[in-house]
Amino acid sequence: MDFSHSPKTLELRERVRAFMDRHIYPSEKEFYQENRANAEAGKLWTPSKLIEDLKPKAREAGLWNLFLPLHTSEKSGVMGAGLTNLEYAPLAEEMGKVSHCSEVFNCSAPDTGNMETLALYGSAEQKERWLKPLMDGAIRSAFAMTEPEVASSDATNICTRIERVGDEYVINGRKWWTSGAGNPRCAVYIVMGKTNPEAPKHAQQSMVLVPADTPGIKVLRHLELLGFSDAPHGHMEIVFENVRVPASNILLGEGRGFEIAQGRLGPGRIHHCMRLVGLAERCLELMCKRVVSRVAFGKPLSAQTVTQERIAEARCRIDMARLLTLRAAWKMDNHGNKVAKNDIAMIKVVAPSMAQQVIDWAMQAHGGAGLSQDFPFAKFLASARTLRIADGPDEVHRNAIAKNELGPHLAAAQAASR
Template identity: 60%
Template sequence: MDFDHSDKVKALVAKLEAFMDANVYPIEHEIEGWNADPANRWQPWPGIEVMKEKARAEGLWNLFLPHEYGEFSPGLTNLEYAPLAEIMGRVPTSPEFFNCSAPDTGNMEVLAKFGTPEQQERWLKPLLAGEIRSVYMMTEPMVASSDATNISTTIVRDGDDYVINGVKWWISGIMDPRAKLLILMGKSNPEAPRHAQHSTIIIPRDTPGVSIVRTMRVFNNWHSPGGEAEVRLENVRVPASNLILGEGRGFEIAQGRLGPGRIHHCMRSIGQAQRALEVMCRRVENRVAFGKKLSEQSSIRRDVARSFCEIEQARLLTLKAADAMDKYGNKVAADLIAAIKIVAPRMAQTVTDRAIQVHGGAGVCDDTPVADAFLINRYLRIADGPDEVHMNQLGRLKIRQYNLQ
């Protein structure tokens, strides 16, 4: 693996860092304040479209979409995207400015890779243009959805339509008024082999029968404007042409979607951890307790050193996984994707916890970015599959591999 970025990536990194300095860091607290105000709940920050236009004009747009998607892609590999995602991750609200935020990124990849020309025309193009937002519906409240074979929402053929019934929860982004597209995974054939029972289907947000049971808070945060919610689907009817790829292909689609999504989360986690380390170092150099600077305390220096080592280790593993995805495909790189999904959020949670500690009371408020980053990485250890599932699958894979040698 070549550790030197290409001239193309170096130019994008410089442009993105300049954009963040000029446009994003100065308004970070303004956006957080808007999103936290109950009067603005489920309404996007008013400056978002202006910010998106600025990013698009700079060529900082849709950078996430892998190079193999031709006309839809800016031509970057996963490895080339990694440093860019890390920079965006430093401010959790910023990926949307560049049309690089979840769940839209994963949904765009699904449509680009598996969608019909008609599905791409209706849904992918407005997503790529940043004109609408989207939702992915997989997790359910009544079953352990970390084992996706448990998913029980039904997708039943009825003439020229499919009818969907079930309940989903922790559905991110569905409260955003710009969310026009729902992509749902459900059971279409309970008699088929275990991993051929499920399908993936497109549901327009305004389809009759889609209703919000309740909105849900994460660590007491509404995550406005997108939010999370429990959603009921009651006799939701959509044309058969809304099925993606075909009946029984749900697991194939989900794995194609979740691999890149998982590593994108890890790239952003590294950006949050790196920023926390930088904030921590500035704090300890400028804070005096018991007659000397915190930076002169050996325990503080050890925490800084450990944090640096842990970030670098996770960054290298992320780059190795991205490189393997580019060279050999997501399936071959599954072990490295699982490994970094285990490592990166835990690392970021540990580093941000140290940064919180050296800030004392300031560390748990919004005066710095570290408290928010800590919480984000705690729930990332559940999102896109809990740690235990990834460790179980990775352990099984390695045992099989080493016994075949």
């Protein structure tokens, strides 16, 4: 395995860093102030002017749609940046250092996952109507999978009904944590539900494209994420009441929902982990700058043994997570997402917990300031904690890892007992 960065990646990383130094970091506090001002004015769900002004600059700089994997571009005929997962990893890491940065480059969830889904599984008509404007940044999208009435960590529990009636599908059900649905530019949902409750367990589900302005869609409320609104992106609870869409809006075909979900969630999970490594790296950097500049009990915080231990441990954990992420990306590129699923599960467990701990240490080093809006740690902590549940909770991934590890031993034991 070779994790060294290609000349193309190194050049792109320098361009991303230069863009962030020039445009993102100087305006970071302004972004949070803009959000607060919108909230106070009752305009919480207003797209960020700051982000919208930066998008054309990112596009002009050639830093647009960097996320779409090379094999997906080749297979679908959709033009992304032509990067492998391994090549994209250090770019996503840089973007992860500022919470809203990925959107500036049109590389933010859930749009990235939805674009990959459309690129891989969409029809020519679906790509023309939805994928093209998403890749152009003209619209946004949402992914509706999780439901409040069931334990959605087991996706076979999902009970939203997608029923074929003539030339249409009729959708009834309730979804929540539908990320992106709060954005006024959200134009389409990808909805997962049951088309055939009598089919084998993993063939009951399908995914269908639902325009956001379809009659029967009711946004009940916005869910705060550990106290953060995440506006104008938002995470919404939604009811679908006799929502009708053309039968041609089905993705890939009836009963293919789990197949699509695996194709969608694998890349999405590793993208989150790439960004978490960058987030933790940023926190360690802020922590080091803080402790060399503050004195307590007669010596700099950097001279305190407990501080040194935490810095050393943070460095070890970040680098271990980065290497595990790169290995997963390498396997995805060279052997496919299915072969890499155990590696993706491992990094999905490791990265959020690692980031949580590093953020906590950085907050502690900043004292009271670390709890305030003067630093991004509270938002970072909410994001990292969320990713121990989003895209599959830790417990599900740990079970999958353990089953993979135990498999050969169980098989051997069964063979020996015959």
